[in-house]
Amino acid sequence: MLEGSAERSVEATLGHLRIIDGPAPAREAAPAPLTLEDLYRQHRMRLVRLAILLVDEPATAEDVVQEAFTGLHRNWGNLRDAAAAIGYLRTAVVNGSRSVLRRRKTAREYVPPHAVNARSAESLAMLSTEHQAVVSALSKLPPRQREVLVLRYYGGLSEAEISEAAGISKGTVKSTASRALEALQKAMQTSN
Template structure:
């Protein structure tokens, strides 16, 4: 009886010989590759980018790149590897762009009011708006959501991502600051 490792080697060798003796498959055309592999590539891209529409765009770009470089391929068997690598690399690019877009914070811009909007405000309303604009951003958000948006404390907490207690204390400090500014 042959040792276990020797038996596996013989089995691998016989599989290789059968693969060599098998008739070669005709080379794939780009159309055949598209029909056979498109959905597999879309599923791969969905797993990488988490959005079906973006995944389909990634796969479409990969097939477009393959079409442009079809003449430069060594053989049609290399096309599947090229396609898979293009899908993975494009998915990585999408994720990098997504991460960059999420991290971007536009520079602070002062809200300049138009002359028409200022003329329409009453003097008292203008004083309140000016006092609100002098508050720190979080205090301004809480007061605007509470008194202009008519939201409850729990709704404000959900909208701003702070606790209900923080909403209460922020509103209290903001109202105190408004009273001092308006007096």
């Protein structure tokens, strides 16, 4: 029962952010982009927003996405087809975000932690109090749990796509999502 409530809250909040960000480019309705420039134009901002939800810092998120596109450029000739490129980029953003979080954790061992509020005033103003509570609770989850929920509810990915992007099995996706929703529910109850 509690888990369902947390899931509805996460789905509502991240779905709301997805709506604010505008529709995702059609997956199969349109032909696959043929050039790196097309991919950059069509997917860059969604990937930046995905990275912001994972690393909580717009400038760092931009760097993560830029590195993903740089890596894609280096490996462009090795891709099976242009349609595989978005999966490559999504995985690169998740992995790049993980690296940022590892470096950040290491740095915090030597420097006192500092609070970073990466969301803009406009984006916070567009969220209700309940949505703000969900985003706040989401930022307190362990990185993997956060990744799974963000990829599912903000990215709109299936378990198989999350599995591929995060480099974990589908079973791990399911169990991680379940634990994340439970932890999120507890965090939201204690904050009330």
